[in-house]
Amino acid sequence: MSSPSALLIQTLATFLSIYSILIFIRILLSWFPNVDWFAQPFAALSQITDPYLNLFRSVIPPLGGIDFSAILAIIVLQIVQELVSSALPAMAYGGY
Numbered sequence: 758m759s760s761p762s763a764l765l766i767q768t769l770a771t772f773l774s775i776y777s778i779l780i781f782i783r784i785l786l787s788w789f790p791n792v793d794w795f796a797q798p799f800a801a802l803s804q805i806t807d808p809y810l811n812l813f814r815s816v817i818p819p820l821g822g823i824d825f826s827a828i829l830a831i832i833v834l835q836i837v838q839e840l841v842s843s844a845l846p847a848m849a850y851g852g853y
Contacts, residue, residue, distance in 0.1 A: 767845060773837060780806050783807075813830040
């Protein structure tokens with residue numbers, strides 16, 4: 758039987774995986790200039806992902822029309838995913 762903390766870590770890992778996919782989709786869609794970000798479902802995707810991406814946009818401004826901050830945002834999210842995923846086996850064996 759799973760402990761509550763293991764369930765929490767698993768839920769967080771799943772959330773981070775889904776959020777990574779949403780950010781990746783958001784970045785891919787930004788390559789298409791005819792996407793209307795005020796129409797659904799694009800507006801919802803923008804509202805979900807932009808707060809996280811804006812953290813990195815304030816650190817690295819777009820250079821030559823290319824938003825390099827998204828690369829940093831994905832790298833940081835991947836590192837957090839790895840840290841959370843590495844905690845799962847330890848939870849399963851009672852390491853925590």
